[in-house]
Amino acid sequence: xxxxxxxxxxxxxxxxxxxxxxxxxxxxxxxxxxxAGASLxxxxxxxxxxxxxxxxxxxxLIKAITGIVTLDSGAIELDGRPLRLRSxxxxxxxxxxxxxxxxxVFDNLTVSDNFLIGREQTWPRWLGPLGFLSARQEQRQWRxxxxxxxxxxxxxSHEIGLMSGGQRQAVAVARAVAFARRVVILDEPTAxxxxxxxxxxxxxxxxxxxxxxxxxxVSHNMDHVVRVADRAVVMRQGRxxxxxxxxxxVQKDLVAMIMGVT
Amino acid sequence: MGADVDIAGKSSxxxxxxxxxxSIVLLLLQAGPIIILVTLVVAFGLLAPxxxxxxxxxxxxxxxxxxxxxxxxxxxxxxVRGVDVSVGSVIALSVVTVATLTGVDQPSSIALVxxxxxxxxxxxxxxxxxxxxxxxxxxxxxxxxxxxxAGVVLLISGGNTLVGVSPAVHWLANGKVLGxxxxxxxxxxxxxxxxxxxxxxxxxxxxxxxxxxxxxAQWVGLPRDRLIMSAYAICGTTAGIAGMLYHGRTGxxxxxxxxxxxxxxxxxxxxxxxxxxxxxxxxxxxxxxxLIIATIRSGLQQLDVSPFWSSVAIGIGILVALELDxxxxxxxxxxxxxxxxxxxx
Numbered sequence: 001x002x003x004x005x006x007x008x009x010x011x012x013x014x015x016x017x018x019x020x021x022x023x024x025x026x027x028x029x030x031x032x033x034x035x036a037g038a039s040l041x042x043x044x045x046x047x048x049x050x051x052x053x054x055x056x057x058x059x060x061l062i063k064a065i066t067g068i069v070t071l072d073s074g075a076i077e078l079d080g081r082p083l084r085l086r087s088x089x090x091x092x093x094x095x096x097x098x099x100x101x102x103x104x105v106f107d108n109l110t111v112s113d114n115f116l117i118g119r120e121q122t123w124p125r126w127l128g129p130l131g132f133l134s135a136r137q138e139q140r141q142w143r144x145x146x147x148x149x150x151x152x153x154x155x156x157s158h159e160i161g162l163m164s165g166g167q168r169q170a171v172a173v174a175r176a177v178a179f180a181r182r183v184v185i186l187d188e189p190t191a192x193x194x195x196x197x198x199x200x201x202x203x204x205x206x207x208x209x210x211x212x213x214x215x216x217x218v219s220h221n222m223d224h225v226v227r228v229a230d231r232a233v234v235m236r237q238g239r240x241x242x243x244x245x246x247x248x249x250v251q252k253d254l255v256a257m258i259m260g261v262t
Numbered sequence: 263m264g265a266d267v268d269i270a271g272k273s274s275x276x277x278x279x280x281x282x283x284x285s286i287v288l289l290l291l292q293a294g295p296i297i298i299l300v301t302l303v304v305a306f307g308l309l310a311p312x313x314x315x316x317x318x319x320x321x322x323x324x325x326x327x328x329x330x331x332x333x334x335x336x337x338x339x340x341x342v343r344g345v346d347v348s349v350g351s352v353i354a355l356s357v358v359t360v361a362t363l364t365g366v367d368q369p370s371s372i373a374l375v376x377x378x379x380x381x382x383x384x385x386x387x388x389x390x391x392x393x394x395x396x397x398x399x400x401x402x403x404x405x406x407x408x409x410x411x412a413g414v415v416l417l418i419s420g421g422n423t424l425v426g427v428s429p430a431v432h433w434l435a436n437g438k439v440l441g442x443x444x445x446x447x448x449x450x451x452x453x454x455x456x457x458x459x460x461x462x463x464x465x466x467x468x469x470x471x472x473x474x475x476x477x478x479a480q481w482v483g484l485p486r487d488r489l490i491m492s493a494y495a496i497c498g499t500t501a502g503i504a505g506m507l508y509h510g511r512t513g514x515x516x517x518x519x520x521x522x523x524x525x526x527x528x529x530x531x532x533x534x535x536x537x538x539x540x541x542x543x544x545x546x547x548x549x550x551x552x553l554i555i556a557t558i559r560s561g562l563q564q565l566d567v568s569p570f571w572s573s574v575a576i577g578i579g580i581l582v583a584l585e586l587d588x589x590x591x592x593x594x595x596x597x598x599x600x601x602x603x604x605x606x607x
Binding site for chain 2: 066068087088089092098100104105106107108109113117118120122127128129130131132133161162163164165166167194197
């Protein structure tokens with residue numbers, strides 16, 4: 001991370017160091033153009049809302065940053081260095097964690113299994129995936145993270161499939177946050193949740209910058225956006241068409257920008 | 263169910279009560295296979311005077327060993343949302359291959375390794391076709407393989423039955439250790455190994471994860487394709503082991519060995535409560551499932567009921583088990599909704 005260039009955002013919106021930047025991203029699925037030169041900047045400790053109507057290209061942009069789709073052209077940089085992602089595992093290794101839409105958890109596993117999936121420690125090491133898991137160690141890892149992420153009221157040994165949408169989402173967010181080093185991406189984290197459960201998740205998100213993380217959040221709920229985001233980037237037809245500082249009362253302006261009526 | 267786990271830490275009386283009632287039904291559903299097995303054994307014991315005799319129980323265990331072995335592998339495949347119908351033919355292929363390679367006059371103990379190897383090869387081909395070949399229906403792939411392998415068996419054997427089996431294999435299928443059939447003991451040890459792998463290793467947890475949600479498994483970077491392949495490879499291997507027991511029991515290598523056993527294997531897994539939706543079930547319940555089938559067969563036989571009826575009984579058993587699985591899914595959804603409603607009140 002030492003060689004990172006101390007680039008600054010030119011528009012004066014933020015003085016902070018640039019963490020992630022996407023330039024001129026293009027992606028087509030056959031004849032359908034999903035991204036037509038989209039750009040996005042994300043600064044250290046910043047929460048950026050990515051907005052746009054259905055089909056505006058938000059999902060594809062996020063999938064590109066997550067390593068699920070490869071761009072036709074364009075550049076993604078993390079801490080000033082070009083980022084080449086061939087798989088979600090690459091993105092995770094670079095410090096980017098994602099909470100996917102529709103509650104991306106394993107319903108048949110327990111809370112702590114879900115939390116640690118893909119990062120289990122096994123012994124003896126040389127056995128690889130056939131090595132044994134240590135239940136005690138996993139419980140300890142969960143406890144270490146759980147209190148910091150305000151999910152300590154969730155019991156680690158419960159099967160996650162029997163929990164409410166909010167509890168499951170809380171675990172999914174906790175999983176991403178605990179292991180992310182640079183960026184957390186949240187795709188519609190409150191879409192399936194009730195009012196109070198949404199509150200819990202939004203509070204959790206609002207506190208992420210304290211951990212030195214930058215956040216991209218996709219949401220259709222303008223009230224939620226206004227409550228958590230510092231800045232909003234609006235996409236239309238595969239391009240980023242505008243951005244604005246987020247504060248109380250800008251909901252109408254944001255909706256107008258999304259719809260393209262100014 | 264111990265401590266409440268609501269996000270808001272609040273609960274209201276009636277909803278909690280209903281949720282607890284549903285949780286108890288869920289626990290009963292999970293314990294279903296052992297309850298059914300005990301009920302069947304007691305019922306047949308009361309109706310048929312010789313059912314609960316050492317001899318009959320030994321026989322029952324020995325008979326169920328083959329289906330148990332098949333069920334262990336089949337369970338892994340069903341766990342990852344697949345199914346392997348080719349295992350019946352794999353029994354025949356392993357038996358005929360061994361008989362052809364080692365001969366029947368001087369059967370050697372190398373045969374012990376050949377049975378599972380033959381199964382492993384077929385399992386790997388199944389896995390490759392499903393994962394790399396991109397054919398999304400495992401049922402169709404393995405039905406095709408069932409036919410292909412059955413044909414290959416006839417080609418190898420020329421349609422002839424070779425009589426004779428190596429002494430080691432004969433002992434495994436018919437011998438006893440402290441009164442327990444050796445085959446049953448071997449399958450029990452195998453089941454213990456499977457339990458350990460599934461419940462205590464990373465591979466096992468990943469297998470459950472892939473079955474629970476294949477898409478998320480890929481998103482979080484699990485080697486999904488290799489995990490699915492490993493399940494089919496192991497399923498083939500256990501079918502080879504089942505072939506060994508079959509060979510030992512019949513004492514001859516017929517090209518028609520193992521016909522119809524694929525149904526028993528799938529039935530054992532499903533009656534044992536594993537979900538065809540993937541990601542659910544346990545090794546112990548697979549063993550109970552296989553024992554339930556063997557008990558129904560042997561019990562009806564003791565009662566002098568036509569063996570045709572046992573097919574009907576087992577068929578009904580499959581349907582009931584599948585409906586119970588749907589019911590389980592429904593109850594889980596109810597519990598979730600009740601939890602969410604409570605939190606958001």
